[in-house]
Amino acid sequence: MLTPLHNGWFRQPEARHVLLTTVASDAHTWNLVYLELLLVELGREVTNLGPCVPVSTVVESCRRRPPALLVVSTVNGHGAADGLELVRSLYRDPATRAVPAVIGGKLGIGGAAGECRRDLLAAGYRAVYEDTDPETPYEFLARALDTAAGPAGHVRDSA
């Protein structure tokens, strides 16, 4: 997958680089530590942005160093709403539109998991993981990494 640079040239994302983040409202950290270890075990180089990450920081990080995959982890129950805002901002920006993103964790409250999943997929996430899913996080991430290595996206930078 190719991601554009500010000068209009395309940059090849580093195949091993995964950007790991949570949403702006989420202060939980052990989920991030756990997923970072899983991704390292899967042979990836991980940038972990830590808790409470503003949308603008995620988008800027993707612009500066396009990852092969953006992994969003959120457990505080606001993830479904905040995750939507994040992916919409990411895909509104021509420079980051080609970055494949997945999201997972404890996404909502009140058992609206199905609805959350549908909305998040419709907004652009390649895959959505709910804690109640039968697949393990390891299996989900291994599959997401395989899928992200698919055909290149071509988006030209508007800047």
Ligand code: B12
């Ligand atoms: C520790 C903790 C806190 C600590 C966090 C400290 C820290 N440094 O992380 C503190 C006290 C700060 C806290 C605060 C809050 N918390 Co809290 N917290 C927990 C607790 C007890 C453990 C979380 C943890 O560390 N788990 C260990 C990690 C390794 O596992 P994990 O988080 O479950 O992540 C796993 C999976 O979710 C999955 N996963 C996660 N993300 C992703 C992403 C992908 C792509 C994939 C594949 C998998 C995946 O993989 C991980 C490993 O299996 C949980 C309850 C629980 N038992 O889970 C509540 C819990 C997460 N908290 C909760 C809530 C509501 C809050 C607060 C809103 C409480 C409040 N009213 O203030 C605040 C929110 C603060 C904020 N701004 O985010 C709720 C969330 C409810 C929901 N989602 O429906 C929980 C579930 C408690 C509950 N049962 O109600 N919390």
